[in-house]
Amino acid sequence: MAKAAESSGEPGTTSPRPLFAGLSDISISQDIPVEGEITIPMRSHIREFDSSTLNESVQNTIMRDLKAVGKKFMHVLYPRKSNTLLRDWDLWGPLILCVTLALMLQRSSVDSEKDGGPQFAEVFVIVWFGAVTITLNSKLLGGNISFFQSLCVLGYCILPLTVAMLVCRLVLLAEQGPINFMVRLFVVIVMFTWSIVASTAFLADSQPPNRKALAIYPVFLFYFVISWMILTFTPQ
Amino acid sequence: MAAVGDLQFEEFGNAAATAAENPGATTISIEGPGESPTHQAGLPRGSGGEEDDELLGNDDSDKTELLAGQKKSSPFWTFEYYQTFFDVDTYQVFDRIKGSLLPIPGKNFVRLYIRSNPDLYGPFWICATLVFAIAISGNLSNFLIHLGEKTYHYVPEFRKVSIAATIIYAYAWLVPLALWGFLMWRNSKVMNIVSYSFLEIVCVYGYSLFIYIPTAVLWIIPQKAVRWILVMIALGVSGSVLAMTFWPAVREDNRRIALATIVTIVLLHTLLSVGCLAYFFDAPEMDHLPTATAAPNQTVAAAKAR
Numbered sequence: 001m002a003k004a005a006e007s008s009g010e011p012g013t014t015s016p017r018p019l020f021a022g023l024s025d026i027s028i029s030q031d032i033p034v035e036g037e038i039t040i041p042m043r044s045h046i047r048e049f050d051s052s053t054l055n056e057s058v059q060n061t062i063m064r065d066l067k068a069v070g071k072k073f074m075h076v077l078y079p080r081k082s083n084t085l086l087r088d089w090d091l092w093g094p095l096i097l098c099v100t101l102a103l104m105l106q107r108s109s110v111d112s113e114k115d116g117g118p119q120f121a122e123v124f125v126i127v128w129f130g131a132v133t134i135t136l137n138s139k140l141l142g143g144n145i146s147f148f149q150s151l152c153v154l155g156y157c158i159l160p161l162t163v164a165m166l167v168c169r170l171v172l173l174a175e176q177g178p179i180n181f182m183v184r185l186f187v188v189i190v191m192f193t194w195s196i197v198a199s200t201a202f203l204a205d206s207q208p209p210n211r212k213a214l215a216i217y218p219v220f221l222f223y224f225v226i227s228w229m230i231l232t233f234t235p236q
Numbered sequence: 237m238a239a240v241g242d243l244q245f246e247e248f249g250n251a252a253a254t255a256a257e258n259p260g261a262t263t264i265s266i267e268g269p270g271e272s273p274t275h276q277a278g279l280p281r282g283s284g285g286e287e288d289d290e291l292l293g294n295d296d297s298d299k300t301e302l303l304a305g306q307k308k309s310s311p312f313w314t315f316e317y318y319q320t321f322f323d324v325d326t327y328q329v330f331d332r333i334k335g336s337l338l339p340i341p342g343k344n345f346v347r348l349y350i351r352s353n354p355d356l357y358g359p360f361w362i363c364a365t366l367v368f369a370i371a372i373s374g375n376l377s378n379f380l381i382h383l384g385e386k387t388y389h390y391v392p393e394f395r396k397v398s399i400a401a402t403i404i405y406a407y408a409w410l411v412p413l414a415l416w417g418f419l420m421w422r423n424s425k426v427m428n429i430v431s432y433s434f435l436e437i438v439c440v441y442g443y444s445l446f447i448y449i450p451t452a453v454l455w456i457i458p459q460k461a462v463r464w465i466l467v468m469i470a471l472g473v474s475g476s477v478l479a480m481t482f483w484p485a486v487r488e489d490n491r492r493i494a495l496a497t498i499v500t501i502v503l504l505h506t507l508l509s510v511g512c513l514a515y516f517f518d519a520p521e522m523d524h525l526p527t528a529t530a531a532p533n534q535t536v537a538a539a540k541a542r
Contacts, residue, residue: 214325221361
């Protein structure tokens with residue numbers, strides 16, 4: 001390689017010679033690889049994206065989406081700083097979780113209309129409008145997370161609280177009393193902390209450093225209100 | 237190298253004109269009383285700065301005029317316009333909350349903490365926290381009061397959250413609107429030195445409501461005396477913050493009107509706190525008559541036995 005460089009370098013330093021005159025002097029040694037595959041693998045470029053997902057079976061489509069949702073559930077349950085939730089956001093998971101939570105939290109129609117627990121619509125509105133408000137708040141404070149990414153993270157981090165709701169409902173099948181309440185309180189507190197830790201792990205990095213507390217506090221309030229609704233749920 | 241002749245000064249034929257131009261270009265509010273605010277948020281600095289140095293301060297008014305003009309220049313339909321209302325750091329919010337908890341006579345809350353930039357973060361989230369604090373504390377307090385009664389069945393009383401939200405947010409936005417309108421009207425009649433923009437009034441009201449959050453939590457204690465003492469303390473702190481903020485804005489006015497304004501402000505504040513206490517928190521002694529008469533006898537007997 002040095003030989004080739006030298007021989008091509010020399011013609012350049014001596015004054016005027018015709019262009020490329022020294023090319024014939026260059027010898028190509030064996031250890032410069034000048035051959036290889038230059039054919040473009042045609043298969044990946046020929047594939048048409050539209051028809052490949054249109055032609056697949058419904059089961060494939062659903063399983064692919066379910067796997068994505070399930071993978072994100074795993075990320076919430078074992079929160080590490082990863083970008084999966086943020087990069088490939090989707091709102092299926094939050095919708096499933098919110099509907100499940102609202103179904104379990106709604107008061108039965110036997111209850112008096114005036115002072116019971118929340119209705120389905122009230123829970124739904126609180127969850128979605130709470131998430132939208134927190135997202136707007138973090139964007140107004142200067143965070144660089146997109147609107148739907150933030151909604152996705154906040155929605156997925158309701159998973160621990162939904163699990164707490166399931167556990168509470170099961171515990172309430174047993175006899176009521178102080179022990180019953182203490183068990184439920186403990187479960188809700190643990191799951192509340194888990195939600196906060198999970199959402200902070202994903203959201204904290206996108207905030208400007210001197211405003212992190214300002215952006216995280218509404219998340220804390222949001223999950224606190226949901227935990228309160230879960231804890232005070234009384235079956236009829 | 238330039239020749240010596242090049243160093244001669246050019247003729248400033250328009251020396252007088254440029255010298256007259258420059259003061260007008262750099263200074264802002266020292267000269268004309270007719271200086272109108274050019275930006276939308278309307279921070280009307282009054283006329284010349286000599287009259288009330290201790291409140292305005294010439295340097296402050298210069299800088300704040302410049303800064304305010306630079307900041308709020310986006311049109312109101314863009315996202316950046318609303319971002320200017322959230323331009324606070326964590327320590328600033330904490331400072332403002334501390335200022336609302338410790339009213340020092342002579343220090344104006346607005347001038348000290350907010351004159352640089354009013355924010356909407358504090359008022360909005362303090363009101364949200366207060367709504368949930370009142371609703372949850374009321375629910376908890378009622379549960380503890382009625383515990384043990386055979387006929388009592390616990391209900392979460394979720395509807396009270398929406399009622400609390402309506403009351404608190406209406407108070408935090410409509411009363412400042414009315415007060416601002418009133419101050420603007422008086423400002424047109426009497427030349428006031430200090431006038432506040434709408435956002436600054438919203439800010440003061442929002443931060444002054446912070447004291448009610450721990451008060452609402454402490455209202456869970458089912459003793460009437462304790463609750464009323466808490467009302468007095470909270471009212472004293474936040475009422476004095478409001479009074480000390482708005483007194484400079486009305487003291488130039490007719491004595492009666494000034495006093496009436498301050499009294500109305502404090503009265504509305506009292507109405508809010510007493511109303512919340514009465515509506516969300518059941519009275520502790522009314523349902524407990526049999527046990528209440530029994531319990532003091534037992535405690536008296538126990539005390540005598542010792």
